[in-house]
Structures are given as C-alpha cells and as structure tokens.
Amino acid sequence: MAALNHPLGHPRRLPLPSPIGKPNWWVLSAVAIAGLSAMLPVLQNSAATSRGFDIQDSQATQARLNGEISLLESDVARLTSLSRIDRRAKEIGLGPSDHPIYITVDEAGPQPAKIPSEYLPPVVPKTDAPASPWRSLIDWLSLTD
C-alpha cells in the first residue's frame, strides 16, 4: 500500500511573524526564567560564602574572647592567691592573731568566691530555627515519612 504523502488531520498553520515592536512575551519569559535560573545558584553561593566568612569571623571573635576570659580568670586567681594576700597584709601592717575575742554581728558575711564557670554569661536556651520554605513544602506534600 502506498503511503499517503500528506499529514493526517488539518494542516497546522504557522503563525505569521510578529510585527516589529511587539514583544514576544513567551520568548522573553523563557529568557528571563533561564537568566534567573542561572543567577540563582550564583546568588545562593555568594550569600553562603558571605555567611561562611561571617561565621568564621564570629568564631574567631568567640575564640579570642574565650581566651581573654581564661586569661582574666587566671589573673584573678593570681591576684587572690595566698602569697599575694599575705604580702599585701604585711604591707598594711596586719599579722597573725593570737587570742581572738568573738563577737556577734547582724550583717551578712562576704559572698563566697566565684568559681570560673560563674564568670561566664548565662546560657541562652536554644530556639529552633524556622523551617525553610522548601522543607515546609515537602512536609505539606507529605513526601517524607
């Protein structure tokens, strides 16, 4: 059987070329989407890199501050050591007591010395970071268990 040498159905009409000055919105949209798609990873990487540097910078600052705290703690310990107290007491003319006379006073005694961890700022309870829009979408679609 000979093949029919014409397309089945109605012949497709080719659109006429648009007149100059009238934009083809489909083409423009496609180009825009392609452009945005190309730009998105660049922007994302740029933001991540920038955030990474910020984090490293903050970590370095935190490490420096922790180091300074430990140095200050050590200084406090050195300045309150027995040998220094003894030296200072002698400088201001104090000496060991012999026969003490006990008195009662109504005032509260001095606060006990702080331990190093008490110099640290109070711990702020962690709050969960808000879920990303993608995670929300995946959860909404129930794609994961």
Next chain:
Amino acid sequence: MPKQRAQGSRRVWVPAAFLGLFAMVLVARLVQLQVLDHARYAEAAQQELLGKDVVYARRGSILDRNGNVLATSVNTWDVYVNSRTWKDAGRSQKAANVLGAAIKLDPGVLRASVLASDAVDVLIRRDVDFETGNALIKQDLEGVILLPNTNRVNPEGDVAASVLGFIGLDNTGLAGIEAAYNDMLQGEPGKAIYERDTTGDPIPFGQHTVQPPKPGKDVVLTIDRFIQEMAEQRLATAMKEHRAKGGAIIVMAPATGEILALATSPGLKFSNLNFDDPSQLELLKNVAVSNVYEPGSVMKILTAAAAIDAGAVTPDTSYVDNGIAYIYGIPIKNWDDSVYGPQTMTEVLQNSINTGAIFMMQQLEAIRPGGFQKYLDAFGIGRPTGIDFQGEAEGIVRRPTDSDWSPVDLATQAFGQSISVTPIQLMAAVGAAINGGNLVKPHLVRALVDQQGNRTEVKPEIVGRAISGQTSATVRQMLHQVVESPGRFHPGNPREYSAGGKSGTANVPVPNGYDQTQIASFIGFAPLDNPQILVLVKLDNNDDFLTGTVAAGPVFSKLADDILRYMNIRPDGSKYVSRP
C-alpha cells in the same frame, strides 16, 4: 551470491590481542587504584591538600573547697611553620624576622631549623602566650600556622602540688587529681582542618574547626588552700627541726571523710619539676596514699576501741604491768622498758604501755576468738579506703592463714607492729573510732561543676560501722585524758581547744627485724565533743630520735589551734562578746 567472510590473519589478531591485553592491564590498574586502594590514595590526597590537627578542649579548673583556683588553663597557641613556603628566602625572611622577635628566637636559627626539618609543618614553639599569638595572627605571616592549645597554670605556686599532680603535652593528667579525674577535667578534644595550596601554603580562610572541643568540668576539692599551706609549712619546719627525711600531715573532717589538707614530703613541686632526674619519678606517687608503715602505738586506739566495744574491758578495767609479757615464751617489753604496776585502760593509753595493749587484745580474744582481727577489718585495716586518688596501697595485715603467721603477731599487732597501714588508712580507722563509729571513705573531691554551672556534689560515703556510738564517745574521752590530765603536761594538748590524741614511735621494719631508724607520729582530734578535724602528723627517720609525743605532738597542738580558729570555731573558754 555467497557472503564473503573476512579471513583472520596474523596481521589482525596479533595487534588485536596485544591491544586487548593492554586494555586489560589498564583496566586492572584502574581497578587497583580506584577500587582496591581507594582509601589509601584518598587519604594520601587529603594529606596533601588538608592539614589536620587536634584542638584540645579547655581543661577544667581545680578549685579548693572555697572556690579558690589551684590549677586552671589559659589559652595559648602552638606555632608551626610550613617548610615548603619558607624554602623561598624572599618570602620567608620577613616572616622569620617577625616570628623570631615575637618568640625570642634568632631569625637565622629559626629559618635554619625549619629548612633542616623533614616535616611539612614544623613545630616551632608550644604554648606561646595568647596575646603574642593573636598579634602574630593579625600580621598574617607567610607560612606561619597557629593552632590553639591550652597551658596549665597554678596560681598558688607549689601549694598542694602533690595532690594536684600535673599533665602531659597531650593535656592528659599524669599524676594526682589531674590523673584521677582526667576524664572529667579533660573534656573532649575537637578537630581542626586547614587547606593548603599546591605549594603547601595554608589557603586564607581555609582553616575551620570541623569538630568543636567540649570543655572539661571544674573539680572542686575538699582541700582548703589555707589549711593546706599551713600544713605544708608546719611539716617543712618540723622536718627541719627534727632532721627528718620525710613526713606527712593530713587534716580530715572525721564525720565526712573530707581531706582538708594533705601535705607530704618528699612531694612534687611545680617549681622544681625535672623528669630527667630519675629520682623525681618517685614523686609521681603520693606517699600518704601509696606508702605503708608500721603505725606503732597509734594502733592502741583501735585496740582499745575494739576491746571496749566488745565489752571485754572498760576504761577503768585495771591490770598489773610487770614491764614484760610472755607470748608463747617470747618476751615483749614496753617501749621504754618501764614497769608501771597497776594500770587502768585509760592509763595504758596515757603511758602507751605495750603489755596493756596486749592485755586488751587478750581480753577481747577470750570472749570472742578471732575478734581482734575482725575489728581490724571493721576499721578498714588491710584494704584500700577507696580514696579518689591513684595508686592507693592496701596495707599488710598478717593473718592466721598466712604461711608466715606467728601467734605472737596478734600480740604485736595490738600495739602496731607486724601490721602496716597507709597514713590515709589510719586516718579513716581512727576517724571511725572518734566520729561515732562510722567508717567513712576519705575523699578529695567535693563537687564537679560543668561549664553551664551545674554542680554535682560528691556525698560523704559511709563504708561500714566499726563500733557503737557509745564506744566512740568513750574512746574520745580516753584520748582526751591522754593529752589532758591533772598534773601532766602533754605537748599534744592544744592551748585554745579541748582535744584528744595518741602518739606512736615505731622502728622501721627490715627483713628479719627492725633497723635503727624510726617513724614518730601523733594523731589527734579537736574539739572534744564534736570533732571537726582529725590530724595526723608523721615524721619519717627523724635523726634526733625524739618520740612521737615530743616531736609530732607540738605540731598537732599548734595546728589544731590555728586551723580551728581559721574555721571560725569558738575556742573553749574564749571571750565571747555579743551585741546588746
């Protein structure tokens, strides 16, 4: 038309076979490189590109019972130099000049040592101080890498050094509390990775911590730094005065087992630590915990407590001392060869009569065979106390089942011979005799505090009950009469506080007998009714051969006065002024 087939010929098959074989070899080699040896090459590649280092966690501090710092860690930097980078003289000269000036090292020597090393990253200096390291980081020197580390500092100097111990280069405790509580103090080390470029130079911003270190806990000791320093000073003075070769002073709260001071000699000194000297390796152990000695007459406290608790004697039970007791035909004399005549049990303790101690033991054995050694067990003699310190010895108690047992041993054990204890063991046992009868585990740590400030208290632990509370009160009174009785002066009697105590002077055993050296000791407590401190003063090999009463007694009495006053305990009979 018949189909034509290509005829195989040597010209086709030989190259084909050769190429096939070559392809197979290539594939095999690829499989070897990429599959079989993958891990090895991947690691080698990583080593080439990445530098890896341990970031030590900040080690927890060691504090005294009042929160004063005895040992703490400060942040430091370990300085490395990348030898490949420094091969270029132009690039490295400036860095060598700056680094050399910062760590006080000649730049030429510094550069030469880097270039002479086979390592890629050459360690230049450990524990460079924190501020110097920060300044070097800011200058961004060519090939210079600084990795964080910590260094141990002891603000109180050598105070309590033998208790605290020390750590190694890897921040692990090697002796003392640093070793015993290493797991708590050390925390968990982290990991840092830094990337290198093709020349091995660290890439800027290429360093990051992949696993942050977890800081260790602070350890709060039962030691009081003031009492500890006082005990160390008094021990040094007494050793000098009596020309003793060594000694120990231990101060313990008898009700809780908290060690308030643990001074020992020989002992560790941070200011004089040199492990190139082999004799200093001995200092790794604490003699109060690891060394045993025959306690001598101090043991009579336990003999009396056991006999009274069993109902074998009372403080007023009397016997006649003939100056010598024959045990299975073997004569045993009093320490001073004296004959005291009729004596009560209290007088036995006052005069430290050996035959009286044997009498108490015999009375106890008469009503309860084997009872004396059972009481020794109840007092914890012959087994470790379980103190939270490394290397505790268990002591030696010869028993009837031992091959070298002699029936005379029971008699000599009653006054502290043929038996060896550690000083800490004796403290626990005598503590039980005077604290109401509880055998309490001695301990050095009071609490653990994590970096969030959560504090975990270490509770006192009662190991067993040795004697009744009534017996304990009786023993306290008897020991009080040892140091304070009408018409008698005793050097171990504190001036301000009521107290009790007992001396001991024992020869040092050697194989087949005793040598001429001696150990003079005194153990005492105060105040009488509610003992707050139990103090053992022990002087080893005192060349002046003074007895425990004369050599160690005054050290106890002065210490008791000073410690109790420091603890704000009202002296007996002191003036007390109250605001109207």
